[in-house]
Amino acid sequence: xxxxxxxxxxxxxxxxxxxxxxxxxxxxxxxxxxxxxxxxxxxxxxxxxxxxxxxxxxxxxxxxxxxxxxxxxxxxxxxxxxxxxxxxxxxxxxxxxxxxxxxxxxxxxxxxxxxxxxxxxxx
Numbered sequence: 518x519x520x521x522x523x524x525x526x527x528x529x530x531x532x533x534x535x536x537x538x539x540x541x542x543x544x545x546x547x548x549x550x551x552x553x554x555x556x557x558x559x560x561x562x563x564x565x566x567x568x569x570x571x572x573x574x575x576x577x578x579x580x581x582x583x584x585x586x587x588x589x590x591x592x593x594x595x596x597x598x599x600x601x602x603x604x605x606x607x608x609x610x611x612x613x614x615x616x617x618x619x620x621x622x623x624x625x626x627x628x629x630x631x632x633x634x635x636x637x638x639x640x
Contacts, residue, residue: 519597520621522548522613524587525573526566527600535566536603537596543588547616548623551575552583556607556626563605574607575625589621597622 523543526532533541556574558564563572575585592600601610609627614620 518591518593520619521590521592521597521600522546522587522615522621522623523590524548524553524575524585524623526569527590527603528588529567531568532566532603536599537592541590541592543590546587546589546619548575548585548587548613549581549616550577550579550583551585551623551625552578553585554626556605558605560605563603566603575623577625584616589615589619600624 521527527536530540533539552575553573554576555571558567558570558572564570604610604624607627608624610622611625612620613623
């Protein structure tokens, strides 16, 4: 089963139910070499399901000291396609390895989608 690292709205129960028809269970993990920025969402479906106009978005920093906390979920192949449908064009799905050594998919910035003033480090 594919694994997906979520650091944002896919961790919300309401988003999981709307997209997968079930609540996901997962394990906490850390992604190194990325920082989190924000992207404005205009897609009506995503706005309705998440309840948020600003979503977090990963930006590659290349610095292993930069870390993003999140949750790793196991999905079916069909659910991974459903997750792709949920994510807007600002995101691209990439395969990576987390701090724990777990290989998984992430959704990161497809292009420059936020300004330096919108960048923030995860606590």
